[in-house]
Amino acid sequence: MRLYEYEAKDLFSKFKIPISAGKLADTPDETIRVALEAGLPRVLKSQVLTGGRGKAGGIKIVKSEAELREAAAALFKLSIKGYPVDKVLVDEVLNISQEYYLGVTIDRANYKLVVIACADGGVEIEETARTHPEKILKLSYDVDEDFHSFDAIKVAKFLGFSGDQIKAFTPIAIGLYNFFKKYDAKLAEINPLVRTAEGKLLAADARVSLDEDALFRHADLQSMGIEVRHEEGEMTPREKQAQEWEIPYLDLDGDIGMFPGGAGFGIMGNDFIQYYGGKPANFMDSGGGPTPERLAKMLILLDENPQVKAIFGARFGGISRCDDFAKGVVMFLKDHGLSKPMVMRFTGNMWREGMQIFEDAKKEDPKMFEKIEYHGIETPIEEIAKRAVALVKEVK
Amino acid sequence: MAILVDKKSRVIVQGITGGAGSFHAKRMKTYGTNIVGGTSPGKGGSSVEGTPVFDTVEEAVKQTGADTSVVFLPAKFVMEAAIEAIRAGIKFIVVVPEHIPIHDMLKVRKEAVKYGATVLGGNTAGIITPGQANLGIMPDIAFTPGRVGTVSRSGSLTYYIADTLTSAGYGETTCVGLGGDPVLGSTFDEILWKFEQDDATKAIVMAGEIGGVYEERAQDVIKKMKKPVIVMIGGVFAPPGKRMGHAGAIVEGNMGTAESKLKILEEAGAHRAKTFLDIPRILKSLSI
Numbered sequence: 001m002r003l004y005e006y007e008a009k010d011l012f013s014k015f016k017i018p019i020s021a022g023k024l025a026d027t028p029d030e031t032i033r034v035a036l037e038a039g040l041p042r043v044l045k046s047q048v049l050t051g052g053r054g055k056a057g058g059i060k061i062v063k064s065e066a067e068l069r070e071a072a073a074a075l076f077k078l079s080i081k082g083y084p085v086d087k088v089l090v091d092e093v094l095n096i097s098q099e100y101y102l103g104v105t106i107d108r109a110n111y112k113l114v115v116i117a118c119a120d121g122g123v124e125i126e127e128t129a130r131t132h133p134e135k136i137l138k139l140s141y142d143v144d145e146d147f148h149s150f151d152a153i154k155v156a157k158f159l160g161f162s163g164d165q166i167k168a169f170t171p172i173a174i175g176l177y178n179f180f181k182k183y184d185a186k187l188a189e190i191n192p193l194v195r196t197a198e199g200k201l202l203a204a205d206a207r208v209s210l211d212e213d214a215l216f217r218h219a220d221l222q223s224m225g226i227e228v229r230h231e232e233g234e235m236t237p238r239e240k241q242a243q244e245w246e247i248p249y250l251d252l253d254g255d256i257g258m259f260p261g262g263a264g265f266g267i268m269g270n271d272f273i274q275y276y277g278g279k280p281a282n283f284m285d286s287g288g289g290p291t292p293e294r295l296a297k298m299l300i301l302l303d304e305n306p307q308v309k310a311i312f313g314a315r316f317g318g319i320s321r322c323d324d325f326a327k328g329v330v331m332f333l334k335d336h337g338l339s340k341p342m343v344m345r346f347t348g349n350m351w352r353e354g355m356q357i358f359e360d361a362k363k364e365d366p367k368m369f370e371k372i373e374y375h376g377i378e379t380p381i382e383e384i385a386k387r388a389v390a391l392v393k394e395v396k
Numbered sequence: 397m398a399i400l401v402d403k404k405s406r407v408i409v410q411g412i413t414g415g416a417g418s419f420h421a422k423r424m425k426t427y428g429t430n431i432v433g434g435t436s437p438g439k440g441g442s443s444v445e446g447t448p449v450f451d452t453v454e455e456a457v458k459q460t461g462a463d464t465s466v467v468f469l470p471a472k473f474v475m476e477a478a479i480e481a482i483r484a485g486i487k488f489i490v491v492v493p494e495h496i497p498i499h500d501m502l503k504v505r506k507e508a509v510k511y512g513a514t515v516l517g518g519n520t521a522g523i524i525t526p527g528q529a530n531l532g533i534m535p536d537i538a539f540t541p542g543r544v545g546t547v548s549r550s551g552s553l554t555y556y557i558a559d560t561l562t563s564a565g566y567g568e569t570t571c572v573g574l575g576g577d578p579v580l581g582s583t584f585d586e587i588l589w590k591f592e593q594d595d596a597t598k599a600i601v602m603a604g605e606i607g608g609v610y611e612e613r614a615q616d617v618i619k620k621m622k623k624p625v626i627v628m629i630g631g632v633f634a635p636p637g638k639r640m641g642h643a644g645a646i647v648e649g650n651m652g653t654a655e656s657k658l659k660i661l662e663e664a665g666a667h668r669a670k671t672f673l674d675i676p677r678i679l680k681s682l683s684i
């Protein structure tokens with residue numbers, strides 16, 4: 001879960017990391033008032049949950065009141081990678097003499113926390129790591145290990161600091177590491193860490209991603225107004241609807257609605273459709289043991305998507321049984337109705353019972369099943385994928 | 397033979413008095429799994445359908461000789477439960493719940509390495525040695541004793557692969573679910589090496605997906621292995637930057653794309669299967 005720059009900086013300052021003196025504004029008028037109060041020049045920084053703000057025109061230095069008024073109005077009309085700007089950090093303009101990078105993250109392959117430092121800050125660190133790995137220092141620690149002052153001094157020397165700069169840097173590095181551990185972070189970056197012409201070191205920007213699965217032990221975040229939010233990227237209205245229903249769902253640009261069981265086959269099924277010449281309209285995951293209501297909602301997302309021409313259903317009865325699954329589909333057919341052709345397959349736990357539920361419902365109301373073709377264990381899943389691709393062509 | 401679990405494994409269920417714990421304890425027992433007990437703090441001395449319940453894992457180990465555990469507890473209690481089991485001498489732990497905090501899993505992993513224990517999950521469907529033991533939530537119907545091992549990040553793919561192997565007459569030695577969480581207790585390379593040392597296993601199917609680094613970690617071990625490895629990676633056509641259900645399944649730049657994973661593993665000597673039906677085709681071509 002990504003934090004806004006101002007939120008990350010607030011938290012950093014609690015760990016004795018010096019930050020630039022900024023104040024948040026959430027309207028153009030408020031921006032103007034705050035900036036005038038603090039005195040010009042100021043830098044106005046859009047607060048959005050994505051990178052590349054500078055390039056998108058989301059950061060503006062204003063020197064005069066006229067510039068301020070113009071920039072404040074313009075920023076709040078801006079949308080960066082789909083994120084509308086509704087908050088602006090009115091920050092001090094720093095007299096920068098050098099920019100550094102300092103970050104902490106998790107090395108999943110080796111199960112370590114990693115402190116990363118580079119004397120070329122303010123740039124894409126991933127790019128530097130690729131092109132000039134020798135410019136980057138990486139120190140690994142176990143999750144329950146401390147980061148000591150002597151570790152910080154090692155980093156400080158790598159960055160080229162000496163004398164009082166080492167003393168100023170040490171608490172910043174220790175603070176960042178302690179913050180990372182205390183708040184269950186996945187990523188905590190100061191980029192750039194700035195050395196000013198006056199010789200001060202401070203965090204000019206901050207990027208933090210927390211582990212949403214660990215929020216239960218950080219109730220204090222909620223009191224700061226930091227709540228669970230989507231990781232990154234713009235959500236479509238359908239994705240937002242799915243999120244409200246707690247269904248993992250993504251819109252894709254094809255025309256075959258995907259109605260699978262678990263996430264693993266959700267991902268692989270999308271590949272299968274493409275191998276056979278089709279294009280999926282979505283990714284979706286039912287989760288373990290979905291209720292009939294949940295299944296009905298999943299089908300609503302597909303049936304009401306005008307892009308969807310046909311639906312590909314696959315259910316491997318595991319923790320969720322095929323008969324329960326069939327009941328959910330029948331409930332949907334009765335309550336909502338299906339307007340698209342659908343081909344699906346049952347296998348695994350209770351697949352015969354699932355087929356039987358369909359047979360019985362079909363006898364009762366044959367019209368309801370006009371658009372559904374269903375198969376059991378004897379038809380390979382590849383055949384179902386091919387059939388879904390063919391159905392789209394029939395519709396067209 | 398089998399890896400990690402067989403009919404002799406003495407299994408306890410941590411969280412046996414909970415809804416999922418009691419339901420799956422019964423299922424596992426019905427399959428023939430040697431369930432010797434369960435734990436639930438404060439409920440020691442009671443029993444769940446004939447299975448004795450203990451307050452602590454230590455007591456369960458002393459009284460039953462348990463060596464294996466399956467955890468059915470809310471995610472926030474998993475770290476404590478897993479470390480308790482490891483320190484009580486349990487050598488193999490299956491973590492079924494998902495959404496375990498990442499820092500917690502790092503701690504569990506460290507403890508497991510220190511005590512020489514193996515942890516699967518979080519977010520795993522479990523592990524099954526067909527005909528002998530089933531730990532977790534996998535449906536029995538897909539599995540038959542045989543000669544191919546499988547290891548997968550996803551439950552649903554594990555079922556489809558086993559279904560394919562069973563239909564083609566191969567059957568499975570052991571099917572291992574690594575789990576879908578971003579930080580996992582075990583990695584592909586570790587499980588592949590266990591299969592390499594198992595006489596009954598003639599080939600291994602490895603199913604991974606976009607995101608993360610665990611698939612790439614397998615390259616060195618595949619180079620050393622004498623047994624063939626067939627690899628499937630889901631998400632060849634996944635859009636970059638999007639998260640697909642499994643927390644680990646996100647593509648960042650060129651890191652962790654399905655194609656980059658496949659390329660690395662094929663270079664190491666693995667055989668690429670695009671669909672399930674490719675698996676028996678490849679096995680036949682290798683005269684297995």
